[in-house]
Amino acid sequence: MEAPQQPVRRANRRLITGLLVMVLGSFAFGWALVPLYSAFCRLTGVGNAEAKAGREVVHDTIDPNRFITIEFVANPASVGSFDFRPKVAEMRIHPGKLYDTQFYAKNLTAGPEIAQAVPSLAPSSAWKYFHKTECFCFSTQKFAVGEGRWMPVRFIVDPSLPVNIDRLTLSYTFFDTTQSAGRG
Amino acid sequence: MAHAIDIAHDDQPATGIKRWLFATNHKDIGTMYLVFSLIMFFVGGTMAMIIRAELFEPGLQFVDPGFFNEMTTMHALVMIFGAVMPAFVGLANWMIPLQLGAPDMALPRMNNFSFWILPFAFTLLLSTLFVPGGAPAGGWTMYPPLSLQFGDSFPMMIFAIHLMGISSIMGAINVIVTILNMRAPGMPLLKMPLFCWSWLITAYLLIAVMPVLAGVVTMLLTDHFFKTSFFNAAGGGDPLMFEHIFWFFGHPEVYIMILPAFGVISEIIPTFSRKPLFGATSMIYAIASIAFLSFIVWGHHMFADGMPLAAQMFFMMSTMLIAVPTGVKVFNWTATMWRGSLSFEPPMLFAIGFLFMFTIGGFSGVMLALVPADYQYNQSYFVVAHFHYVLVPGAVFAIMGAVYYWLPKWTGNMYSMTLAKTHFWLSTIFVNVLFFPQHFLGLAGMPRRIPDYAVQFTDWNMVSSIGAFGFGLSQILFAIAIIQCVRGGQKATAKVWGGATPTGLEWTIPSPAPYHSFTTAPEIH
Numbered sequence: 001m002e003a004p005q006q007p008v009r010r011a012n013r014r015l016i017t018g019l020l021v022m023v024l025g026s027f028a029f030g031w032a033l034v035p036l037y038s039a040f041c042r043l044t045g046v047g048n049a050e051a052k053a054g055r056e057v058v059h060d061t062i063d064p065n066r067f068i069t070i071e072f073v074a075n076p077a078s079v080g081s082f083d084f085r086p087k088v089a090e091m092r093i094h095p096g097k098l099y100d101t102q103f104y105a106k107n108l109t110a111g112p113e114i115a116q117a118v119p120s121l122a123p124s125s126a127w128k129y130f131h132k133t134e135c136f137c138f139s140t141q142k143f144a145v146g147e148g149r150w151m152p153v154r155f156i157v158d159p160s161l162p163v164n165i166d167r168l169t170l171s172y173t174f175f176d177t178t179q180s181a182g183r184g
Numbered sequence: 185m186a187h188a189i190d191i192a193h194d195d196q197p198a199t200g201i202k203r204w205l206f207a208t209n210h211k212d213i214g215t216m217y218l219v220f221s222l223i224m225f226f227v228g229g230t231m232a233m234i235i236r237a238e239l240f241e242p243g244l245q246f247v248d249p250g251f252f253n254e255m256t257t258m259h260a261l262v263m264i265f266g267a268v269m270p271a272f273v274g275l276a277n278w279m280i281p282l283q284l285g286a287p288d289m290a291l292p293r294m295n296n297f298s299f300w301i302l303p304f305a306f307t308l309l310l311s312t313l314f315v316p317g318g319a320p321a322g323g324w325t326m327y328p329p330l331s332l333q334f335g336d337s338f339p340m341m342i343f344a345i346h347l348m349g350i351s352s353i354m355g356a357i358n359v360i361v362t363i364l365n366m367r368a369p370g371m372p373l374l375k376m377p378l379f380c381w382s383w384l385i386t387a388y389l390l391i392a393v394m395p396v397l398a399g400v401v402t403m404l405l406t407d408h409f410f411k412t413s414f415f416n417a418a419g420g421g422d423p424l425m426f427e428h429i430f431w432f433f434g435h436p437e438v439y440i441m442i443l444p445a446f447g448v449i450s451e452i453i454p455t456f457s458r459k460p461l462f463g464a465t466s467m468i469y470a471i472a473s474i475a476f477l478s479f480i481v482w483g484h485h486m487f488a489d490g491m492p493l494a495a496q497m498f499f500m501m502s503t504m505l506i507a508v509p510t511g512v513k514v515f516n517w518t519a520t521m522w523r524g525s526l527s528f529e530p531p532m533l534f535a536i537g538f539l540f541m542f543t544i545g546g547f548s549g550v551m552l553a554l555v556p557a558d559y560q561y562n563q564s565y566f567v568v569a570h571f572h573y574v575l576v577p578g579a580v581f582a583i584m585g586a587v588y589y590w591l592p593k594w595t596g597n598m599y600s601m602t603l604a605k606t607h608f609w610l611s612t613i614f615v616n617v618l619f620f621p622q623h624f625l626g627l628a629g630m631p632r633r634i635p636d637y638a639v640q641f642t643d644w645n646m647v648s649s650i651g652a653f654g655f656g657l658s659q660i661l662f663a664i665a666i667i668q669c670v671r672g673g674q675k676a677t678a679k680v681w682g683g684a685t686p687t688g689l690e691w692t693i694p695s696p697a698p699y700h701s702f703t704t705a706p707e708i709h
């Protein structure tokens with residue numbers, strides 16, 4: 001009985017070794033998919049590679065010879081709910097440079113409020129050249145009774161803004177979302 | 185391994201718990217796998233009943249939405265990794281040595297280990313139901329970033345999946361070594377029974393993709409605990425990449441669950457048609473080409489996620505290509521029955537049920553493979569209907585058919601034919617009441633994985649839930665039939681289905697199969 005078993009056992013061992021190598025190979029392949037996918041996306045431009053590249057361009061050139069006027073407008077959604085206004089009515093800026101400004105809001109109602117600002121830009125064709133890196137409109141704002149505060153906006157105008165545009169109007173409408181926020 | 189041979193020479197099974205804890209006999213281990221799978225089938229089934237009870241009416245009745253999501257996630261994990269896969273491994277353990285004329289599986293020690301990992305893995309997985317934050321609730325597909333937000337259950341789920349993966353890989357290695365090295369002399373590969381063939385190919389699929397699953401869940405783990413950013417966009421990673429890697433495992437995984445079923449059906453239909461399998465060699469090539477194609481179709485799970493047109497076209501075509509070898513198989517089974525002298529014992533009923541209803545699932549699969557149609561169907565109940573048709577009256581019916589086919593060989597007793605036939609008819613009626621309306625719900629726009637729905641979906645959901653309760657209760661008959669058969673009954677002959685034409689070495693040994701069979705290799709003519 002023992003004699004014929006030996007070759008079988010040797011064959012088994014060889015086969016098992018081969019199969020274990022396959023297992024390790026598959027495991028390694030799973031991890032290798034990570035760099036393979038990034039390489040694939042880079043080479044073919046699939047995915048958000050383009051968008052990432054686009055984002056970098058925005059920052060690199062400040063155009064010191066060009067001035068753009070930005071006007072700021074603030075609208076409360078309903079009369080008497082908020083005192084809502086910009087810090088400055090307009091700014092003269094260079095494309096490609098990062099700027100800060102602020103908006104002020106004060107709760108005029110008898111209770112605590114939750115509100116959210118919805119932005120709008122004129123002319124609307126300029127939207128894709130106007131980048132807000134920070135904005136109080138990104139999230140809801142909570143106000144206690146009678147509370148008022150300054151809220152930041154940071155923005156940068158893309159130097160590739162068409163040359164026929166020299167004036168942009170950024171307008172915010174401040175909506176009371178206390179009802180819908182309460183529901184959740 | 186060194187002692188495996190000596191153990192195989194022990195004449196009688198050890199007594200008591202030791203027989204099972206230290207089991208190295210392929211029959212004992214096969215039995216344990218099958219019993220484990222049956223238990224998991226009822227555990228996962230209970231979760232399904234909770235899901236369908238909640239969906240009986242719109243609104244929230246029984247469970248809160250968080251728990252509902254835990255149920256859908258756990259139901260899928262338990263059914264896939266706990267019920268279907270171990271059932272096929274159990275069948276492989278019992279039948280592959282008997283069909284090959286081998287005395288046992290090639291690696292009995294590893295066999296013991298790969299089974300005993302499973303109870304640990306599932307204790308770990310199921311215990312997540314009791315940890316703070318509850319069980320995983322983001323779907324069995326574990327997409328980040330949602331899955332990264334699971335509570336304490338997260339590392340437990342990942343570790344459980346690692347264990348299941350190790351168990352399946354060891355099982356697969358065992359199957360391959362047994363089939364390639366332990367066939368009785370005079371049995372060339374191409375003359376091997378189709379059940380063994382389907383398992384050989386499945387085992388290679390397991391080896392190819394289970395390690396990829398292990399890798400991708402490990403990446404989730406490191407993203408969660410070690411601040412890597414594989415799938416975190418803020419750190420330069422990409423959540424979409426998870427889906428690509430996951431489905432590279434996931435699609436072959438669905439074929440891991442269906443190829444052994446194909447093998448079972450290819451055994452049953454010829455027996456009860458009293459004709460050899462039509463196109464047996466083409467069946468082997470069909471399985472092999474399905475297995476190959478299953479590696480290049482994963483994108484069909486991601487059509488709506490944003491994908492270049494060329495990739496959508498590629499994945500659409502390759503997916504539809506799978507329908508060709510699948511069609512060959514369905515054709516060959518039908519041709520085997522054509523002008524056969526049919527009889528309708530329970531295994532044959534399940535096989536015919538499989539043939540009809542698996543094909544319905546195949547058709548809805550082809551519909552889903554069409555990119556423009558999938559934009560509407562994906563994430564809807566139509567997908568739920570599709571995969572349940574291929575998995576329940578597909579894979580699960582094949583498992584039940586296999587149990588009814590070989591149970592007398594295992595126990596030495598016939599089971600109650602009336603009970604088994606009742607089980608078949610109730611299951612078939614209710615499975616259609618359960619899943620067919622889900623096609624309508626999906627086409628009408630009902631999303632999957634939701635605990636509540638718009639009122640216009642109420643009627644079909646009620647029908648579906650009634651089907652679910654009926655199907656669930658019918659399975660108790662299955663358990664009763666098995667238990668009765670183990671306890672006793674009319675003695676089975678060696679051939680069991682003597683009136684039909686069962687072929688294969690398993691029918692040349694007495695029923696019940698002796699504890700040690702084919703200790704000397706059989707003569708093959």
Ligand code: HEM
Binds near residue numbers: 547567575
């Ligand atoms: C002709 C054969 C088949 C085709 C063309 C096909 C096609 C598809 C497609 C396109 C989807 C994705 C739908 C979506 O998410 O929008 C899908 C999902 C699925 N299929 Fe199939 N399929 C086939 C056979 C099978 C088989 C045999 C099984 C398993 C035994 C299976 C199991 C599944 C599962 C589990 C899902 C859903 C996964 C999830 O999202 O959770 N399919 N199928």
Ligand SMILES: [Cu+2]
Binds near residue numbers: 435438482484485
């Ligand atoms: Cu798939």
